[in-house]
Amino acid sequence: MRRWPRRWWLPGAGLGLGASAALTFVAPILIEPLFGRTTPLQDPRLVADVQELARRAGVRVEKVLVSDASRRTTAVNAHVSGVGRSRRVVFWDTLLQQFSGREARVVVAHELSHVVHRDIPRGLALLAIVIGPATRATAVLAEALTRPGAGHPDGRGGALPVSVPAVFLASSLVGTLLASASGQLSRAIERRADDDALRWSRDPAAMVEFQQKIVVSNLGDPDPRGPARLMQLLLGTHPTTLDRIAAAVRFATEAGIPLPSPRPPVLGPGDGGAR
Template identity: 45%
Template sequence: MTSEVAEDFTPEQVARGRALRRAQLPAAIGGRLAGLALLLVLGLTPGGAWLAGLFGDGWAARILAGGLSLVVLRTLLLLPFSAWVRVVRARFGLVTQGWAGWVLDVLRGLLVSVPLLLGALYGVYALAGTGRWWWWAWAALGAAVAAVVLSWLAPVLLEPLFNRFTPMEPGPLRDALLALAERDRVRVREVLVADASRRTTALNAYVSGFGRTRRIVAYDTLLTTAEPREVELVVAHELGHVKHRDVLRGTVLGAVGAAVGVCVLAAVVSWRPLLGAAGVDHFSDPRSVWLLAAVAAVGSAIAGPFGCAVSRRIERRADAHALELTDDPAHFIAMQRRITVANVGDPSPPRLLHLLFGTHPTAVQRIAAARRHAVTA
């Protein structure tokens, strides 16, 4: 254990965080590899085309069969890995939800993802079936618009499907959070409390929505565990994302990324050797849906570490904003300690693992940044 870790965390806390990481890593990595393998096996062989033809030879029927088989088989394959991670996290006291509630959440996820996926597939194959060489341009535009619309609607329509939100009771903490947003010149409509405790003991807060729908959301677990000043520091970090327009930039980048991704996919899935391996003559045949998913999965896996690097940079900037807004590095450090311990996090995970999958700076890095702020302020 390095001196930086030992300065802020006890050996027992460090050992517990590392034990959780090691216990759930095989399931997490195994699930990723199994999901990718399924897509490659059925996307690069006639197996996927056969599944897409189960409902008949009609254009709409092939899209329906391909999309449903894709969602159902992938979900069934990944369920054991998700359950494995859940069992591990429950052993460390991070899970409060029963198995029935977990299954219900899975079903809710399917009710959201299946219509979205089928809508996207029908749109893509309708355009590809026109025979025009520029069909991919309209598909790219549609993907960009969909990314923007979903980003705007998610806080209002999707979040309430998985959590209940209640207004925070009037009092000193609510007043302090609203005053913090006002001092930061960020307009928020309200302060809400999410009933996260019915699923987990983990601590968190966030700011969601745009314009009139923007609100501060705090986990009830955070409010019952952390000191009020620490809650303010968490919210100050989230306000940093708003102040630097991270949500807006993320939406724009997501739209651009979706458009570029569609263009790349259109080029790759039209490559004759891949179409031959998938057992189809041309991409406009909806039986190529598994091939499309396989290529998209490979692209996502390649882009993943780059996305994590961008995310870590954004999170460091939000931390700096929180320190500048509050000028309270002592409570920032206390907050980082509390969240790391409560969430059973590893304060300093292996470097390679962090580079590949880490979306936030490590706890040790965030605490070190707060100490530097204290010296230079």
């Protein structure tokens, strides 16, 4: 900021976009293997299911792998990475340990939707469009927060620098506004991915079961209320668990696919029986 007191936001925008692109396209190929080992999935039935889902989605998948994610986390995930002949589906072993093959199958179907709709490249393109104006807005706000004249000539041919705390505060304010807008877009994309997963898997029961389990595993709130609901509306990147379950039930009804009856809740010690 001292070298470019009035134009520091330009290299800042370039660095931000470059870092995002590198993490998106380079990390799965060069960085991801450094933190975990992948091996071919040894479940022929699940491999065949993944290949069939990929065929329905119109995506070519070369490999179906398992990552030893349990060495560093208890979180569950699966993803599709690479392009062309290097494209592969990677299950975290935690997903296969904690969830059924049917549930893992709908997770992969969801991830394939992101590939079909090129959600990641489109997200980067959108970032390329907004990051310049966003960093410029941050710079203007930071100048206003610092003091009158910041970023303008100081009488000696230079310019008064903008303070770092002001930049952090300004970026937080601008970032919150951007996060709210991007959260709404992200929720729409995730709903579409769920819809695709239901169409390709034809297994709404597995989707319901997965959502019921994952919210417990993640200690999440299936139906946020009050302040939590406001935070979900402002910053949430995914639909709520109840919204996703409702979408699966709606799909089952429209497609004429029967769902199993809800299981009774598990009673803890002291809960007793009928009251």
